[in-house]
Each structure stands twice: as C-alpha cells, then as structure tokens.
Amino acid sequence: MFAFVLRRIGQSAFVVLAMAALVFLSVYAIGNPIDILLAPDADQRERDEAIARLGLDKPVWVQFLTFLGNLAHGDLGKSFVFGSDAVSLILGRLPATLELAIVALVLATFIGIPLGMLAGLRSNTWVGRTVMTGSIIGFSLPNFWFGIMMILLFAVELQWLPSGGRGPTGKLFGLEFSLLNPAGWPNLVMPALTLAVYKVSLVTRLAYAGTREALLQEYVRFARAKGLSQTRIVGVHVLKNILIPIVTVLGLELGSMIAFAVVTETVFAWPGMGKLLIDSIARLDRPVIVAYLMIVVGLFTFINLLVDILYSTLDPRVRLADAGS
C-alpha cells in the first residue's frame, strides 16, 4: 500500500512538472505582451524599461528556470495588468467560483434525482419518456446560449432577476459569499441554474438507470412482501442504493464544473477565476494565465490522486493490477 501511494505521488509530481513546462512554453509563444501594456506613443526608452522590469529580456530557459524556482515558493509572478501577485489574485477569485459550482452541484442533485427516479418508476409511460427525452435536450443545450436566453427572459423581459454581476455578499472568515446575504441570492439564481443544466441531465440519467435496476432486485421484492408502503420502498430502499454511484460521479464532476464555470462566468459577468482567465487571455496577461492553469492542474492532479488512493483502499485489485504492469 505504501509503495503504491508513493508511486502515485511520484507520478502526480511528474504530471505537474510536465504540465508546468508545457504551459510555460506554450504561453510564452503567445504574442508580445509589451505591445498591449504600453501606450502606442511610448518611446524606446520606456519600452526597454518595461521589458527589463518584467524580465522579458532574458532568454526563454532562464525565464523558465526562474519560473520553476518561484513555482516551488508558490510565487507565479505579478500580473502585468493589475500589478499584484498572480496567485493571490486567482485565489481571491476562488470563493466566487467555488460557491457557484457547489450551488450548481446541489441544484443538480435535488432536481436530477427526483426526476430520474420518477422516470425510472414510470419508465413505460409518457412521464418517463418525456423526462428521458428532456434529459437529451439538457445534454444538447449549448450552455452559454441557455444563459443568454435566461437573461433575455428573466432580466430583460420580465425583469425579475439581475442580468449579471455578483451583488451583495456576506463575509465569513474574511471571504465573501453570496449565500450569506439574502440580498445576493437573486444574482446567484441564473448562473447556478445555467451551470447546473448539464449535470441535471447527467444525474437524471444515472438515477433513472439506477432505479430501474434497483426495482428488479430481491431486496425491493422482499420489502414489498413485507408490506412496506411504496413511499418507504422508493424513498428509503431504492434511494439509498442509487445514491452510491451518483455521489461518486458528482464528486468527480466538481472539478469539471470549476473548469466549465469559465463559460457561465463570462455570460453573467460573475467575478470568479474563469472570468479572470478569459479577460487575461484577451489582454495577454501571461502570469495570470500561467498561474490559473497551474492552480487548476494542481487541483485536478490532487483530486485524481485522492480518488486513486481511495479506490485502491476500497478495492485491492486496483493496487495489484498497478503493481503487475
């Protein structure tokens, strides 16, 4: 077990290092940030000064080694645009993105599971067929377009909800959260729903398949034979058993939701890290792009490592197969 964990950690470190090289080199290839940062009428002296200040005059490999050394200290340089530390800039935006992703995840669970179970219980009626066709529509909806249409309907036509931005927030441990301030809730509704649509379809399908399978099991037949009510059978026996795969999948999906929040945040001008990334790409703000990518790579590698170790604890076959190859 110890050797397995050690090997996996080694592999993860290698992945992070490889991605660091890839990210750095590829971002280095994008345009010259000086052209964007300086006023068009800047003279050569101002230009040279700015280049020297940002360290852009050194060879690529020197810049990369400096970058690796700084990476070890958790320092990924200063934003060209904001002038402040890139990592803290992104981490400052992290709570907004995390809040959005978690609210969307909760929404997906509470909408998807009942829908999927309903479809599973009535799989041969029009209810079941409608829900399952609806889930295909949910899979097919272009996410950003759905967001735009929500703005059109609820913000422009009906004027029920604000069209974008984060609104008032409440503070907890010095971090800002919309959930803590009821005045900020309306701002959260549309972005969270938009981010949740795809996952609602996913959860619905999982719950549907799980329910249909569970209904054929012995324990359900036994519960029926015992004379338990339908509500109890479905609400306790079936629900408990379909939850395991759903929770596993949703845990893994949290990461992809943080990545996909890039789109939702752009549509609703939500001040999270995804919006920051898109703005930075447009402004060629290299340190911020690099820092975002490294933080996300680190996050994903960590989640994958955790899942691997967890699975190997639960199922020794994974560990043995790995040692054998």
Next chain:
Amino acid sequence: MSDVAIEAIPAVETPLRRFIADYCANRLALAALVVVLVLALLSLLAPWIAPQNPYDLTQISIFDNMLKPGERSMDGNLFVLGTDEQGRDMLSAMLYGLKMSLFVGAASTAMGLAVGVSLGVTAAYFGGRIDAAIMRLVDLQLSFPAILIALILLAVLGKGVDKVILALTLVQWAYYARTVRGNALVERRREYIEAAQCLALPRSRIIFRHLLPNCMAPLIVIATVQVAHAISLEATLSFLGVGVPITEPSLGLLISNGYKYILSGKYWVSLFPGLLLLFTILTINLVGDHLRDLLNPRLKT
C-alpha cells in the same frame, strides 16, 4: 417496416438490411436522422438557397441594420428572421454559419478518429511498453475536462478554423483510443486473428482488414455523439472569443454577436442561431442515442 423489407426480399436478409430496418422502427430516431440529413444538405446548398451572400459587402446595406424579423429593407427585400448590426440577413448568415459548425464538427471528429484509432490499435496489438505509454497519455488527457484543454490550446494557437479543428481533434482522440484498445484487446485473442496470423498475412493487413472492422460498433456510437459534442464545444469557444475568426462565423459566433444586444431586447440576433444550434446538436444526439441502444450487445436478447 421490418416486415415489409423481409417480405419483399426474403432470401437476402443481410445484417446491414436488418440493422437499417431496426433503426427505422424507432420513429423519433428516424425523424432525427432525416432532420440531420436535411440540415447537412441545407448547409451545403447555402450559397444557392440563401437569400443573400452575407459576406459579400455589395449585397448588404448598413441602412438595413437591426431590422426585426419579418421587416422589409429599403428596396423591398424581406428579412424573415431580421438582420444583424451590419444589415446582414440573419437567415442567410445562419445557413452559412451552420455550414461552418457542421464542417468543424465533422472534420475534427474524422481527424480525432484517425489519430485515436491508429494509436489505440497500436497499443492493443503491440502491448507492453508502447501500450503503457499510450494509455498513460490517454489517462492524463481524460483527467482534464475537454473545455480546459481546448481553451489552453487555442489561447496558444490563436484564432482560425484550422486551429479550432486541431484543438478539437486533440481533445477527442483519447476517447477513441481507449475504446478501440479495449475492443481490440478482446478481438485479438479470437480465432480469426490467429488464423490470419497462420496465413502469414502482413501485420498491417491483419490490423486494418481483420481486427479493426470488428471494433467498429462502439466507435460509431461514440463518434456520432462526439460530432454533437464538438459542434457544441466549438460554439462555446467561439463565444469565449478563442474560436473561429469573425470573417468566417459559425453559429456560436453569431450567438456571441447577438449577446451584445440582449440587454436592449433585440432578441433575434442570438435567439435564432441558438435554436438552430440546439436543434442540430439535439438531432445528432438522438441519432447517437438510438445507435447506442441498437449496437449495445448487452441489450440484445
């Protein structure tokens, strides 16, 4: 439907005919397939059937800009779906945009298939180190979400149709590689491969003529769904400003253009291209969904 086919040609019920009959038994899936084909045809015929060429500056007039659906221009042309901020007919722009979206989706899927299948079959056939190396790469790629990989690649490569196709190819290949490898590992232990090896057929012939055709079923399903996924991803990337250039807009870019006018209530610039995009993705997904049901051996009794 299947009864008719069997009665008409009783002696030759080939697997392909049976498959076609099975497919047509589901009305929704049949309708979806027809719609997909019609959409593809419409997009191919766009230069001939569109009311105007939206990128020919001599045909559009800035005075016709932002007309509502159903309004007429100064010289009496009808704009069924309205016009955009430069006076382009939305219907024409959508037909051209559909062509771009379908082209990017199909081209990137075809290239992803070629790359993924080659690497997957290689991994399965040779095994050992080669297999381990390729599959590690697949694992690595699949552990990151597609949107993130495409975004990084395009941030680096810049805008352009060819670059979007390249990025979407690199996003997709891993799915095909993993599927083909899994199937090929099972198939290569079958007797017909052994027989082919005994006949001393060249390796490439065994791989491409014997092994690969037997791994096709799951690939067809995944590739169908991936076309829809690629179209959706391309639209998203274009919306984020890293996709196709403004001179060759896809449906995604048309929606993105309309986004600017949403707050002033000018709905038609992004509503109609979005509906067409949704319809395209939805019908392709419906076809894929039904193919999965048909080609999944576990559901056959």
